[in-house]
Amino acid sequence: MEEKFLKIMKEKCLSGELMEVKVNKFSVNFENNRLKNIEEGETSGVAVRLKKNNKLGFSYTTDSEDIVGTVERAYENANVSPEVNFDFAGPVNIPAPICFDKDIVNLDRKEIIDTGKENIDFLRSLREGVQGFFSMSKHIISKKILTTEGFSCNYNKSILLSQIGGVYAEEGNILWVFGEMGRTSKHLLDIGILREKIKKNFEDAEKNVKIERGRYPVIFTPFSAVYLLLPFQFALNARNVIKGTSILKDKLNKQTFSNNLTIINDPLLSYGIATTPFDDEGIPSERKALILQGRPVNYLTDLFSANKLNLKPGNASRDLSTPPAPSFANITIEHGNLTLQDILKVKNGIIIESLMGVQMGNVNGGEVTGNIELGYLVENGEIRGRVKDAMISLNIMDALKDILVSQETIWTDYLLSPYILIPDVSIATKS
Amino acid sequence: MVAEEIRDLVARKDVDYLEVRFEDGTETSILISGKEVESVSKGKISGGNARVLISGIWGFVYFNNMMELKEKIEAAISQAKTLKGSIKEVVRLAPIEPVQVTLSTKVLKDPESISLEDKVSLLRHYSDIALSVDSKIVNTRVSYSEIRKTLYFANSEGTYIKKELLDLGGGIMPIASNGKEIQRTYITFGSNSDFSVAEKLDPEVKEKALLSVKLLDADAPKGGEFPLIVDNSLGGVFIHEAFGHLSEADFLAEDPKMKEIMKIGNIFGSQILNVFDTGDIEGHRGTLLYDDEGVPAKKMYLIKEGVLSSHLHTRETAYKMNEEVTGNGRAVNYKFPPIPRMRITCIENGKDKFEDFVKDIKYGIYARGSFGGETNTELFTFIAENAYLIENGQITKLLKNVSLSGNVFETLKNIVGIADDFKIIDSSGGCGKGNQFPLPVSDGSPHLYMSKAVIGGK
Numbered sequence: 001m002e003e004k005f006l007k008i009m010k011e012k013c014l015s016g017e018l019m020e021v022k023v024n025k026f027s028v029n030f031e032n033n034r035l036k037n038i039e040e041g042e043t044s045g046v047a048v049r050l051k052k053n054n055k056l057g058f059s060y061t062t063d064s065e066d067i068v069g070t071v072e073r074a075y076e077n078a079n080v081s082p083e084v085n086f087d088f089a090g091p092v093n094i095p096a097p098i099c100f101d102k103d104i105v106n107l108d109r110k111e112i113i114d115t116g117k118e119n120i121d122f123l124r125s126l127r128e129g130v131q132g133f134f135s136m137s138k139h140i141i142s143k144k145i146l147t148t149e150g151f152s153c154n155y156n157k158s159i160l161l162s163q164i165g166g167v168y169a170e171e172g173n174i175l176w177v178f179g180e181m182g183r184t185s186k187h188l189l190d191i192g193i194l195r196e197k198i199k200k201n202f203e204d205a206e207k208n209v210k211i212e213r214g215r216y217p218v219i220f221t222p223f224s225a226v227y228l229l230l231p232f233q234f235a236l237n238a239r240n241v242i243k244g245t246s247i248l249k250d251k252l253n254k255q256t257f258s259n260n261l262t263i264i265n266d267p268l269l270s271y272g273i274a275t276t277p278f279d280d281e282g283i284p285s286e287r288k289a290l291i292l293q294g295r296p297v298n299y300l301t302d303l304f305s306a307n308k309l310n311l312k313p314g315n316a317s318r319d320l321s322t323p324p325a326p327s328f329a330n331i332t333i334e335h336g337n338l339t340l341q342d343i344l345k346v347k348n349g350i351i352i353e354s355l356m357g358v359q360m361g362n363v364n365g366g367e368v369t370g371n372i373e374l375g376y377l378v379e380n381g382e383i384r385g386r387v388k389d390a391m392i393s394l395n396i397m398d399a400l401k402d403i404l405v406s407q408e409t410i411w412t413d414y415l416l417s418p419y420i421l422i423p424d425v426s427i428a429t430k431s
Numbered sequence: 432m433v434a435e436e437i438r439d440l441v442a443r444k445d446v447d448y449l450e451v452r453f454e455d456g457t458e459t460s461i462l463i464s465g466k467e468v469e470s471v472s473k474g475k476i477s478g479g480n481a482r483v484l485i486s487g488i489w490g491f492v493y494f495n496n497m498m499e500l501k502e503k504i505e506a507a508i509s510q511a512k513t514l515k516g517s518i519k520e521v522v523r524l525a526p527i528e529p530v531q532v533t534l535s536t537k538v539l540k541d542p543e544s545i546s547l548e549d550k551v552s553l554l555r556h557y558s559d560i561a562l563s564v565d566s567k568i569v570n571t572r573v574s575y576s577e578i579r580k581t582l583y584f585a586n587s588e589g590t591y592i593k594k595e596l597l598d599l600g601g602g603i604m605p606i607a608s609n610g611k612e613i614q615r616t617y618i619t620f621g622s623n624s625d626f627s628v629a630e631k632l633d634p635e636v637k638e639k640a641l642l643s644v645k646l647l648d649a650d651a652p653k654g655g656e657f658p659l660i661v662d663n664s665l666g667g668v669f670i671h672e673a674f675g676h677l678s679e680a681d682f683l684a685e686d687p688k689m690k691e692i693m694k695i696g697n698i699f700g701s702q703i704l705n706v707f708d709t710g711d712i713e714g715h716r717g718t719l720l721y722d723d724e725g726v727p728a729k730k731m732y733l734i735k736e737g738v739l740s741s742h743l744h745t746r747e748t749a750y751k752m753n754e755e756v757t758g759n760g761r762a763v764n765y766k767f768p769p770i771p772r773m774r775i776t777c778i779e780n781g782k783d784k785f786e787d788f789v790k791d792i793k794y795g796i797y798a799r800g801s802f803g804g805e806t807n808t809e810l811f812t813f814i815a816e817n818a819y820l821i822e823n824g825q826i827t828k829l830l831k832n833v834s835l836s837g838n839v840f841e842t843l844k845n846i847v848g849i850a851d852d853f854k855i856i857d858s859s860g861g862c863g864k865g866n867q868f869p870l871p872v873s874d875g876s877p878h879l880y881m882s883k884a885v886i887g888g889k
Contacts (some may be wrong), residue, residue, distance in 0.1 A: 031681075031685070032685035032686060035518050037490075037491060037768075038489075038490070038491070040506075040714065041494060041766055043495055044495060060474040060475075061474060062476050062477055062848075063496075073473045079469060080468060080547055080548050129688060131689075167686070168688075169689045169692060173809075174689075174808060174809035176808075181605075239464075247613060306719055321474050339792060344610075356810065356812045357804065357805045357812035360803035360804065361802070361814045362614070362615070362831075364606070365832070366612075366613065369832060371805075371811070371887075373810060388810070389836075389885060391812070391885055391887030393887040393888070426888065429654075429656070431883075
């Protein structure tokens with residue numbers, strides 16, 4: 001297929017890029033305290049980008065034999081597609097991949113089922129009447145990118161993902177508790193961290209407490225810090241900077257947030273879920289600071305935006321059916337000097353464990369607004385109970401000017417984060 | 432692979448049940464950003480799955496290449512057999528009559544009759560209109576997607592269904608900025624049969640672009656609990672998020688406490704409240720005659736005059752709860768087995784007048800347009816595109832960044848007025864549940880008056 005692709009490109013005097021992807025998935029799912037089913041499957045496909053009179057045609061297919069048809073569709077689409085000035089990736093040295101673990105490939109169904117049973121027993125022991133759920137899935141991915149400019153590299157990646165949680169329902173009160181984690185090394189997937197979180201969530205949510213509407217110090221845990229990142233995902237995207245729709249478009253190297261805020265994008269992290277040796281356009285991966293002590297210092301780029309802004313590309317991500325666009329890889333929010341105990345010593349604060357609806361709000365404008373799905377009232381280090389029927393509303397441009405961060409950090413999916421205290425946040429509640 | 436071969440492969444006597452789904456089609460998508468085309472793609476997707484039930488245990492395998500069907504059926508059988516002994520509670524399926532049908536949607540204006548060039552031109556036209564309204568419109572995002580596929584379903588009970596499906600949708604988002612903040616509005620459309628829903632949107636685009644600009648100078652709401660009126664769009668999202676998901680029987684079938692909370696006959700609202708889920712209204716993204724298990728899609732009243740009347744089922748959950756099948760077993764694509772999902776979910780028309788709701792409110796909120804919502808079955812939240820303050824029976828100031836939330840059970844009881852202006856809304860995107868996104872669905876509602884809801888704000 002690769003030879004055929006290069007031959008067609010040569011015949012048509014075009015430059016082009018071919019991406020081949022193959023994914024094997026195997027997942028074991030427990031629901032309502034019991035083994036529910038196993039799902040397994042294999043998918044593969046190819047995606048083609050080509051330049052025709054500097055216009056970028058794109059097409060894809062799940063039929064790997066259909067390279068001729070895919071190139072033809074991309075060639076036709078190019079007539080109405082964007083004009084670009086970048087070149088596809090050329091020959092280059094790429095870093096050694098650190099995202100494949102044969103122990104994930106060899107992980108058999110019995111071991112996964114036994115892990116699931118053990119975790120369901122754990123969930124059932126937390127509170128009588130809990131309906132536990134657990135899933136573990138392994139994804140073995142192989143990806144290759146080939147360009148007419150001479151780039152030809154591939155890598156294999158093994159992802160092990162686990163979700164664990166429980167629901168407890170009673171008249172007038174339903175409690176959902178859950179956590180998820182993914183790694184590309186079996187031995188780094190520590191479900192114990194999730195179990196500890198879930199146990200504490202059930203304990204802390206034992207009783208509900210009422211709070212008044214007002215302004216509170218709010219603590220985002222490493223599991224909920226991801227909501228604060230949503231506006232950054234949009235604002236640091238170089239394509240939005242070009243369009244003038246990024247709230248950080250004029251903020252490069254300017255003090256914009258608290259000195260305590262540093263955010264690093266690291267696609268080379270050993271065995272991270274988003275670790276890759278090169279991005280989805282064939283650009284070698286590099287660690288890059290995005291926010292350094294409160295100053296935006298880099299944007300997330302792809303070939304298109306990097307060319308327009310005269311920056312280095314390298315943060316493109318895509319699946320089979322979508323063209324590449326800038327995206328986060330593994331993200332680290334740097335820790336601080338305070339202990340979690342110090343952070344929790346707020347007089348009357350709210351701990352956020354999970355929110356609902358944030359991603360549908362005006363995240364483009366920096367808003368983090370949502371229903372507090374799981375949160376607690378904390379007074380002088382003591383958890384007083386679960387806060388319900390309350391909404392949080394903040395804008396990162398104001399709220400993150402003043403933050404405190406803990407020494408303690410926890411890895412979730414792609415994010416390593418400390419506990420983050422924002423001293424003054426609006427909380428709306430029922431009367 | 433031809434129909435006879437598929438039918439032969441599934442007609443096995445050594446399993447309790449076997450089904451095969453296979454889909455083959457094309458996807459087109461266009462994205463315009465401001466003055467530029469950001470991407471155009473046209474792809475070809477095909478894939479299928481085999482799902483088997485042996486001794487009450489499921490096996491499920493998906494794949495791309497239909498030529499491998501025979502070996503994938505064996506893999507699913509082997510998977511189910513190896514789980515024997517690991518699963519104690521076995522699955523049984525509610526019975527259905529086998530059918531052999533070929534279904535095709537009556538297409539009014541076929542998107543295939545419009546060239547890719549003309550589609551791109553139309554979307555660029557909308558983008559240009561929005562950009563020309565005001566210099567503060569700094570960008571737009573105009574999107575279009577079109578999926579056309581043939582879906583084959585066959586099972587060991589003798590059902591064989593071939594469906595020709597079309598699903599199209601899109602949206603136009605004028606984005607305004609004053610250098611400090613960003614505001615946006617959204618015009619969205621969708622259909623299972625008619626490209627004309629994407630046409631003649633110029634007046635709406637102008638209106639929404641102006642609104643994006645006005646929102647820059649609008650106040651954020653004061654947070655708290657207030658009387659609330661929601662428009663058709665938010666009413667539909669509310670009932671989908673707040674009650675539709677709660678009615679999906681996989682949340683209920685094995686949880687005794689949830690079953691008690693969602694027991695048929697329980698009172699969920701006043702007598703004015705009627706909620707239904709159906710597949711039989713033509714022309715919408717949620718229109719469905721047979722679900723992905725070959726079950727006829729029935730109209731189900733979830734709430735009738737305030738009283739809980741039915742749940743949404745797959746064959747598995749219907750058997751478990753000893754209730755009738757409803758035709759809600761849906762899978763977003765070949766990589767997933769069917770689970771209980773909504774189709775067209777609506778609050779039925781009422782008798783009240785929107786104007787009377789406004790007159791009744793001393794201080795409250797009128798929320799309009801939807802950016803979507805989310806639920807965890809008890810709590811829900813949804814994001815309004817824009818809102819107005821109501822003071823002393825009059826609509827007054829425009830408000831921005833309005834999100835609303837509540838407790839599902841309380842909020843349904845807080846619906847004190849249902850207007851007589853029912854409308855079904857089809858939007859782009861779709862419904863997400865677990866990893867299955869975006870499933871085409873539609874929502875419908877008249878204007879609703881809620882005595883109180885929590886509004887997020889400063």
